[in-house]
Amino acid sequence: DTGVSQNPRHKITKRGQNVTFRCDPISEHNRLYWYRQTLGQGPEFLTYFQNEAQLEKSRLLSDRFSAERPKGSFSTLEIQRTEQGDSAMYLCASSTGTSGMYNEQFFGPGTRLTVL
Amino acid sequence: AQSVTQLGSHVSVSEGALVLLRCNYSSSVPPYLFWYVQYPNQGLQLLLKYTSAATLVKGINGFEAEFKKSETSFHLTKPSAHMSDAAEYFCAVSSLGAGSYQLTFGKGTKLSVIP
Numbered sequence: 001d002t003g004v005s006q007n008p009r010h011k012i013t014k015r016g017q018n019v020t021f022r023c024d025p026i027s028e029h030n031r032l033y034w035y036r037q038t039l040g041q042g043p044e045f046l047t048y049f050q051n052e053a054q055l056e057k058s059r060l061l062s063d064r065f066s067a068e069r070p071k072g073s074f075s076t077l078e079i080q081r082t083e084q085g086d087s088a089m090y091l092c093a094s095s096t097g098t099s100g101m102y103n104e105q106f107f108g109p110g111t112r113l114t115v116l
Numbered sequence: 117a118q119s120v121t122q123l124g125s126h127v128s129v130s131e132g133a134l135v136l137l138r139c140n141y142s143s144s145v146p147p148y149l150f151w152y153v154q155y156p157n158q159g160l161q162l163l164l165k166y167t168s169a170a171t172l173v174k175g176i177n178g179f180e181a182e183f184k185k186s187e188t189s190f191h192l193t194k195p196s197a198h199m200s201d202a203a204e205y206f207c208a209v210s211s212l213g214a215g216s217y218q219l220t221f222g223k224g225t226k227l228s229v230i231p
Contacts, residue, residue, distance in 0.1 A: 004159070033217070033218070040125075040223065040224075041223055041224070042120075042206050042208070042221030042222050042223050042224050043160070043206070043219075044221070045218035045219065045220070048218060056216060056217070056218060058218075091159060091160070093160075095217075102148045102165075102167055102212050102217075103217075104162060104165070105219065106162075107152075107159035107161070108159050109157070109158055109159045110158075110159055112157075
């Protein structure tokens with residue numbers, strides 16, 4: 001069990017640039033979640049996939065944000081035209097998927113984004 | 117809608133003393149409740165969870181929490197603090213009862229342990 005991995009661990013970019021993060025879930029997990037954590041706050045839900053289908057999106061996920069999980073395995077989160085307010089830790093989590101039941105979410109180490 | 121309030125953004129205890137981290141929740145449906153721990157520059161690790169079984173839940177590293185419906189609380193305790201417990205702790209509620217798999221987190225409580 002290698003756990004959830006995220007790359008890169010740190011990203012520094014200039015305002016207006018595009019950035020992309022990758023998340024590799026635990027191999028048998030069919031659910032994948034993205035959260036954002038700003039300084040001094042708890043994680044906030046962004047979006048959720050069941051296999052390759054994106055089933056939930058938070059209102060925090062503006063049109064500059066797009067997430068994909070093309071083959072139901074790894075996922076990418078892209079932020080276009082980054083703003084300083086996008087600076088945060090982006091956390092990925094995965095879980096098994098039993099309908100109607102809570103399945104424990106396992107979190108990756110996160111990608112810390114700094115927008116200058 | 118679900119929400120979580122953690123009282124005290126920073127708690128300091130002496131090594132060997134009782135740890136008490138407070139969490140109150142709001143939920144329109146029977147909640148699933150969780151405590152996660154986060155060490156610096158790391159992801160979240162699940163300490164324990166309440167999923168409508170026993171109201172007193174035991175977790176890893178000697179932590180436990182009690183679900184009190186009448187008080188809408190889920191406080192985290194540990195009888196004797198260890199230096200390695202210094203970290204940030206998050207209480208969370210699941211939205212599964214409302215048809216969503218997302219977790220709603222509190223703002224966190226940073227625990228410092230004084231030698």
